[in-house]
Amino acid sequence: MAVQLLQEVSTRLPLSTTHDKPLAKSACTVCGLGSRNLYGITPTRLRNFPSLTVSTSEYLPTRKCLPRDVIRADMGTEESRRIPRVLTVAGSDSGAGAGIQADMKACGALGVYCTTAITAVTAQNTVGVQGIHEVPADFVASQVKSVLLDIGADVVKTGMLPSVEIIRSLCDILRTYPVKGLVVDPVLISTSGDELAGPAILDALRDDLFPLADLVTPNLPEASAIIGGDPVTTVAEMREAAEAIHQLGPRYVLVKGGHLPGTNTLIDVLYDGVEWHELPGSRIETRNTHGTGCTLASSIAAELAKGQSMLPAVLASKRYLKDVLEENATLKIGEGKQGPVNHLFKLSDWEKSSTQSKFRxxxxxxxxxxxxxxxxxxxxxxxxxxxxxxxxxxxxxxxxxxxxxxxxxxxxxxxxxxxxxxxxxxxxxxxxxxxxxxxxxxxxxxxxxxxxxxxxxxxxxxxxxxxxxxxxxxxxxxxxxxxxxxxxxxxxxxxxxxxxxxxxxxxxxxxxxxxxxxxxxxxxxxxxxxxxxxxxxxxxxxxxxxxxxxxxxxxxxxxxxxxxxxxxxxxxxxxxxxxxxxx
Ligand SMILES: Nc1ncnc2c1ncn2[C@@H]1O[C@H](COP(=O)(O)OP(=O)(O)O)[C@@H](O)[C@H]1O
Ligand SMILES: Cc1ncc(COP(=O)(O)O)c(N)n1
Ligand SMILES: [Mg+2]
Missing domain, CATH: 3.20.20.70 (Aldolase class I)
Known part of the structure; x- marks a missing residue:
């Protein structure tokens, strides 16, 4: 798949001598943006893909420059049966509404095989975050490589990335082993208000990860932090933020409106640099919203892995999330203010699947x-x-x-x-x-x-x-x-x-x-x-x-x-x- 992607890129995009410049100074011939948008090719990758005749100082453009259909999955060419695969690089949530647990369950609910690289283990429940234990960057890298070198992934989704080192080493790996899609949920603060990754990671997200991303999905506070602190509290400000974030290199930006104050209609804004989509949805009255962001991003990753293009993938994911929130609106899990998203509600009709007979x-x-x-x-x-x-x-x-x-x-x-x-x-x-x-x-x-x-x-x-x-x-x-x-x-x-x-x-x-x-x-x-x-x-x-x-x-x-x-x-x-x- 990776070979196919690179071949497709190399035939569609001229790897001309204009790219043959030092990384720090060159600009992409396709999108015209600066160095942070360059997608470097390492000697290792060249050895892996001999069909590419480029020199080590040549660069591929960013994700943003790729034609939209490059990401489309090809599931039909191999003889054995395949399943779409998502690798999630994220933190573990002991309460299981968000994080790795949300990603695995959402992907599972949508029929996609989800592998994991855990970046941090959090002690979390419906009250808040009680503790964070960070996984060393080199071990996060080991997990990612173990998955990519054997099982592979159609799409990588990132969630909580608590350190600059983790972000940098992930980017290095993704440059070496490209995948068809990258969805970045820039998790900074949990819905309970606890910090999951400090502002120190903002530069690494902006400079290293976003340029590789097909989609970045900030909520309102995250969008505000990424663009330098300007408030994002209206749909107009969401559009401005999406535009600014798009300048950083991702193909699409989805600014999520779950935190829009005082409205019954929640609007998410999707932007690809040309077209705007304001995607409305009714606010569902429920306390069980812990994990909505993770769930939406991993569902989009799952839909992309199935071969959907971006807008239908986002719409299908919003529909899934709406069903989950509606079906579990009155579910009571935990004593705190915020209950978890219950992703597998279709499988978890415990009364039906109970080993206990209803007989009295x-x-x-x-x-x-x-x-x-x-x-x-x-x-x-x-x-x-x-x-x-x-x-x-x-x-x-x-x-x-x-x-x-x-x-x-x-x-x-x-x-x-x-x-x-x-x-x-x-x-x-x-x-x-x-x-x-x-x-x-x-x-x-x-x-x-x-x-x-x-x-x-x-x-x-x-x-x-x-x-x-x-x-x-x-x-x-x-x-x-x-x-x-x-x-x-x-x-x-x-x-x-x-x-x-x-x-x-x-x-x-x-x-x-x-x-x-x-x-x-x-x-x-x-x-x-x-x-x-x-x-x-x-x-x-x-x-x-x-x-x-x-x-x-x-x-x-x-x-x-x-x-x-x-x-x-x-x-x-x-x-x-x-x-x-x-x-
Ligand atoms: N109460 C709700 N009813 C319906 N949709 C919601 C609700 N809360 C959040 N969403 C949706 O969930 C997704 C995640 O949004 P948001 O809450 O902003 O992200 P995060 O969980 O990262 O803070 C968005 O598509 C948003 O519109
Ligand atoms: C490990 C981990 N990752 C992410 C979130 C964000 O949760 P939400 O989707 O509600 O913003 C979280 N609370 N915990
Ligand atoms: Mg969130």
């Missing part, structure tokens, strides 16, 4: 199992029946549909789920794992002849509830081993709801309970008339409730019928539930 055994207390033919007979939809059962006191609901086709079943499940969510009651789907996934139900209830529990668990993940019908302690133990959350055991009494269903009786139920390491709900012919017998004290500790079909849904008033069974079960719970483990 107490929810089995009054378990309503719908029956489509009964509801049809009584002229009500499944979701109406579900609402009535929940209002009568059902603590968990299962949709059991044996007649409808798949599309109808899904619709029924979706409307019922809305109702159940309104009341905060879990809703499971009988047998059909596909329906459960399609409507994002809380789980499934499986029979012995349905999809094996272990497979269901593998498909649904740890966050969903799985119940299994079991008639024996052996089945219950297997259900537990395979990852079920609870066992439904019965029929306790004879029932018409399920044909050819063997009745196991109260004795059979208790045997299952004693052999089951997981909670059990009793099912089969249970009503207000016999629920007390099922739940009678003393009872097994893991017998958590009763599941009811006909006594809820084959009734004129589902709510009233549910409430009637509920009062019986609750009465049983008043007995001291000392575990009874004897059989």
């Amino acid at each position: 055994p107490e929810s089995l207390l009054l378990y309503a199992v719908t029956d489509s033919s009964m509801n049809k007979t009584w002229g009500r939809s499944t979701s109406e029946a579900v609402r009535a059962a929940i209002e009568g006191g059902a603590t968990i609901v299962q949709i059991r549909e044996k007649e409808a086709d798949t599309g109808e079943f899904l619709q029924e499940a979706e409307t019922s789920l809305k109702v159940a969510r309104d009341y905060g009651i879990p809703l499971l789907i009988n047998d059909r794992i596909d329906i459960a996934i399609a409507c994002d139900a809380d789980g499934v209830h499986l029979g012995q002849s349905d999809l094996p529990v272990a497979r269901a668990r593998a498909i649904l993940g740890p966050g969903k509830i799985i119940g299994v019908s079991c008639k024996t302690p052996e089945q219950a133990e297997k259900a537990w081993k395979d990852g079920a959350d609870y066992v439904g055991s019965g029929g306790v009494y004879p029932t018409n709801t399920k044909k050819d269903n063997k009745t196991i009786g109260i004795e059979g139920l208790r045997e299952v309970c004693y052999g089951s390491p997981i909670p059990v709900v009793a099912i089969g012919g249970i009503s207000g008339a016999n629920a007390a017998e099922v739940m009678a004290y003393p009872r097994p500790e893991n017998l958590k409730g009763v599941a009811v079909v006909s006594a809820f849904f084959n009734q004129p008033d589902v709510k009233k019928a549910t409430a009637a069974v509920k009062s019986v079960v609750e009465e049983c719970l008043k007995d001291v539930s000392v575990p009874n483990t004897s059989s």
Whole structure:
């Protein structure tokens, strides 16, 4: 890639004798600017790139002079699969909203491989910066070389550069091993107001690093410091600052408006020496802005590494940052004034990815199992029946549909789920794992002849509830081993709801309970008339409730019928539930 870049430069730009002058005095023939803009070629680099026929005293122009499309990545020529690469040279933020951590996460979120060279280790949190431990310049250089000489980078992004030595040695390396893009975030002060790099580095940034940069991204205080202290507090002043910074050699300058006082619209100003772009965005009300600057710069680096040109890269990055800020506006991390940016919010839905099941055994207390033919007979939809059962006191609901086709079943499940969510009651789907996934139900209830529990668990993940019908302690133990959350055991009494269903009786139920390491709900012919017998004290500790079909849904008033069974079960719970483990 580097060879390609240099070849492209050498064919487009005349490496004429006018460059054959001492570095300190010569001016670039392309942009006409002074010595600080010269991009020196060292003898080492010449040895690496024999296709360039220039003498050691010749110089390439600065980044600013290059045609815009030189930076475009070429990802398609190599046989093996490639991933766009960004190397970030920056400080570590222990709070992980800014710095190296922000860069890695932002690049990762945008599909780019991010390598690192750490310039300083900071002790930082949402309150402020408690300490800075600088990494020696030669070791920063070692990290950069280790990356560039093996993995390579399409774009280098810099953040906190705490010393002149670090900046100078980085520039030396970048002159020797050019990359396609360089994004410089001139980090001086953290958003908490702590100094991360002193004014001593300003000259090195201006004279050495900026001329190599494709983009420099100061915030308002940084822009002001770079141009010598003049205030930058309005869009007009941002334009003036961008112009002055552009004179220092970078191809583009982005002055960021996050610190613009008192406006609802934040404007970032992008300037390439010819065109201005005022890029507006709404201010998002959130305390979580620690790391916005690092995030924006590394996102731009990532987009450039993918082959975007500058304006689309900046716009895409602003969009990403807006999504991050909006999605995490109310997130609470840390006790201080400024929360961190949460870059990987799309991956970090911890409730979904949690290894902890949402299942609460107490929810089995009054378990309503719908029956489509009964509801049809009584002229009500499944979701109406579900609402009535929940209002009568059902603590968990299962949709059991044996007649409808798949599309109808899904619709029924979706409307019922809305109702159940309104009341905060879990809703499971009988047998059909596909329906459960399609409507994002809380789980499934499986029979012995349905999809094996272990497979269901593998498909649904740890966050969903799985119940299994079991008639024996052996089945219950297997259900537990395979990852079920609870066992439904019965029929306790004879029932018409399920044909050819063997009745196991109260004795059979208790045997299952004693052999089951997981909670059990009793099912089969249970009503207000016999629920007390099922739940009678003393009872097994893991017998958590009763599941009811006909006594809820084959009734004129589902709510009233549910409430009637509920009062019986609750009465049983008043007995001291000392575990009874004897059989
Ligand atoms: N509250 C906010 N709502 C929306 N965008 C913001 C907010 N704060 C900062 N930004 C945006 O974040 C980016 C970084 O800006 P800024 O805060 O000025 O940088 P820094 O973090 O370096 O101080 C800019 O694009 C800016 O417009
Ligand atoms: C190590 C390190 N680097 C940079 C920043 C700037 O943070 P911000 O992006 O909020 O300006 C920081 N606070 N810490
Ligand atoms: Mg900043």
